Amino acid sequence: MGKIQKISLALVGLIIGGSLVGCDDGRAGAEVAAKQLASAISALDVGDVAFEGKDAAAANEQLQEVFKALEPGKPAVETGELKLEEDTATVPLAYNWKIGSSEWKYSVTAELKKSGDSWLTVWKPALLVPDLVDGEILTKATESPQRADxxxxxxxxxxxxxxxxxxxxxxxxxxxxxxxxxxxxxxxxxxxxxxxxxxxxxxxxxxxxxxxxxxxxxxxxxxxxxxxxxxxxxxxxxxxxxxxxxxxxxxxxxxxxxxxxxxxxxxxxxxxxxxxxxxxxxxxxxxxxxxxxxxxxxxxxxxxxxxxxxxxxxxxxxxxxxxxxxxxxxxxxKTTLDPSSQQLAEEILADIQPASAIVALRPSTGAVLAAASGPGSNGYNTAMLGQYAPGSTFKMVDSLAMFRNGMTPDSKVECTPTLTVDGRTFKNAEGYPADSLGSVTLRDAFAHSCNTAFISARDSVSQAQLESAATSLGVAVEAPKLGADAFLGSVPGEAEGTEHAASMIGQGKILMSPLSAAVMAGSVAKGAPVSPQLVLNADAAVPGSAASESPTAAAATPSSSASDAPPPAKTAEKPITKEEATALADMMRAVVTSGHAGFLMDVPGSPVGAKTGTAEFGKENPPKTHAWIVAVHGDLAVAVFVEEGGLGATTSGPLLKEFLTAAG
Structure with missing residues (x-):
């Protein structure tokens, strides 16, 4: 292309460009000014907006005063279709405020005037809120409804x-x-x-x-x-x-x-x-x-x-x-909590100085009737959130695993005074009856809680089998109907040596809350895993709120046994059967009829089945102990726990008897 042709094209472009500028009616500039205004109001800062008849700083001060009551809220402001008449223009501004869970929407009309090459906004209070006049501001008042029961x-x-x-x-x-x-x-x-x-x-x-x-x-x-x-x-x-x-x-x-x-x-x-x-x-x-x-x-x-x-x-x-x-x-x-059962549990725990709890539930429905934490818990929900070694109550899990390996309550086991595993010596609780040593039935070893007999079964009962049996009894399984924060138990699927041996007597890394212990006992009474329920209308919770999430396991408690427990299983790997439950119930009854919970024999009503537990913790000599007892009584399952309580039978047992007797 020659030099003359390039100049000609440039002249044509210049002429065309000049024609476009000449035809510009100012709309583009007005629209830019309108959008800048909307953006400034959205930020609640119009200090950089050019106004007609109002200093920008003064306009900004008035805007701040008008909307002060709505802090920290800010509106979303958008422009509508601009109407142009020579050197003036009007444009609708659509406001949208978030007020709590509601939206406040309204529109005002902004007026713009051209001044030289610029467009100025005509200031007036009605630019902020319809019909607002000088000297007026907005106020915000709230009236709360009565809180629901x-x-x-x-x-x-x-x-x-x-x-x-x-x-x-x-x-x-x-x-x-x-x-x-x-x-x-x-x-x-x-x-x-x-x-x-x-x-x-x-x-x-x-x-x-x-x-x-x-x-x-x-x-x-x-x-x-x-x-x-x-x-x-x-x-x-x-x-x-x-x-x-x-x-x-x-x-x-x-x-x-x-x-x-x-x-x-x-x-x-x-x-x-x-x-x-x-x-x-x-x-x-x-x-x-x-x-x-x-x-x-x-x-x-x-x-x-x-x-x-x-x-x-x-x-x-x-x-x-x-x-x-x-x-x-x-x-x-709406909850399943029974006022009289809850009050009774709290009265029984009123004088217990260490952290303590009583949990009672209906095995048939899983309904939690009482979840009481004693005054020694200092406001902590020990009943549902506590994480403690369950001691010999866990022999219910051992026994179920042993049944699945072919044993029955009448099978013979060896109960020795002591047993050494990898250099660590295990023994039975103080006062263990001498006439229950030697070759005894599994029922008798369970009734008197022979530690050595159950630890001796460690080679035939793997840690994975313990984990499976625990979930069969509802332990360490999610509770979708509970509707409240809870620790549902933790039974690791892997453990070796002394740790596996300790697991056989509910120590090592085995952890339960009083709630999960009551679930374990209740599953025996029901003949199927119990899924606890406390809140009946949890599904009515506001979406996105804390309550709309299904709580399953809670953070570690401040107890000496607390740990970072794994999350619970979705469902039981192999639910307990009626036949298995009948065999366990037989052994729980033996704890009362021939074992060291004979004090429960005279509880009126349905026969009571129970299991005591004592779990050592800490490094003192002699070590401190958690005291446990769980029981079934008709359609009632109860767990009683005292954090520093000596033996389960002597410390938690009398509390359980008092609860069962009064509860009817």
Missing amino acids: ILGAGDAPLVTYRPVVNVGIDKQQLAGGDPAASAGKLAELVGVDSAAFVSQVQAAGAEAFVVAITLRDDASRTVTDAQISAIPGARAIKESMPLAPTRTFARALLGTVGQANAEQIEKSGGALTAGDVTGTGGLQQQYDALLRGTDRVIIRAQKADLTAEEIQAAGTDPRRTVFDVPATPGTPL
Whole structure:
């Protein structure tokens, strides 16, 4: 191509380009300005937007003030179809706010004006919210629905609204008195930290009511209204709040309810705000969204300086509602927990100082009737989360594995005083009867819990067979119907030497919770693996919440036996059969009729079958021991555990007898 041709083409391109510029009606520039405006509002920062009739900094300050009540939320703002008329343009702005679980959508119209080569936004408050005028801001109020109850067996209310009194200092009623002096006297009266409460009262505003403690307003209340009112400024304000029947009732399992703290609010993703009531720990936290429901949210436009007094004095509310989401009531959480069984278990454990637990369930259905953790557990859910060596209760698993190798309760085994495996000496429990040594039936070795007889079977019963037999009894198997966090047991499939020998007597790396021990016993009574059930409507939980996940195994407990246990199996490898269960039940009955649980012979009702267990732990000499006993009694399976309890028969046994006798 020649030089003249190149110049000609360049001139043509220049002419065409000039024609396009000449035909530009300004739409492209207006659309760019509109999109920049939408993006700036979405970020709640219009400090770089060019406005007509308003300084950008002033406009940004007003925007911040209008939307302050909605922090930390930000709107998603998108532009619609721009309409152009010479040097002016209008464009719809579509707002979308996330308000809790709802969306607040609205549209406004932005006006743009061309100034030279630029497009300016015409500032007006209605650009932010429809019909908003200068001097107005948005406010946000929430109204929480009443929290739903937690129900027990037969829909008996476990946690429901009960009367309380908030005891504190009302600084408006001090009448010139010394707030520190009153706070100190009240703190001493109700038993709270005096220095901390005095500091709270002193730091609070002149019109504040500062709560020292919330007390149940029932017969358990020992601080009287007269004692409180005798202190200047002290008041007891009646209220109600979700509470269990007593302060300790299933506390570790159910959790508690109170005002959300800063950490809970931060983690809630906007679901919780200051003043909201929420669950802490246990089922209250796990099913918080289900129980809480959703708040009513009201967003109003009002004068920035409007006072509460002016609102009350006005005949008609001067505020304008711009968005209103109705509340959704919470859904009651239905459980299988039996109030009388739970209360009985807690009363029996009331004086036990070490960590302890009683779990009772119905083998026929798997329904958990009681899951009590004693005061020595210090608020921990030992009943369902504890991880402890089960000791000789695990001989139920050994025996099932031995049955599958051809043995019966009448098969002969050798019970020796001691047995040495790879240099480690194992012995029977102190006081083992001499007349049960030597060649005895498996039933007799089980009834008297001969350690050496069961360890002697280690060569014919592999660790893998133990694992399989454990799952056959419902141990270390997922519990899809439980609906609560629990440790379901752990039985490693591989172990050699002394570790395998220790496994035969429920030590080594074998771990159970009181719940899994009750499941093991219950599976014998049922003649099939028991799958425990506690929460009946877990499927009603809000999708994506903690409760919508099926909990199976929990983190390690603070006990000395805690370990990083593997997850439970999906199902039993080979479910226990009726015939196998009958043979095990025969041997469990022998523990009562001829073994060292004879104290259960006079329990009224159906014959009791049991198995005791004592598991050594720690490095002391003599070592400390966990005390266990499990039992079946008709359609009832019970596990009793005491963390530092001597022998299972002598420590946990009497607690079990008391429970079975009273439970009927």
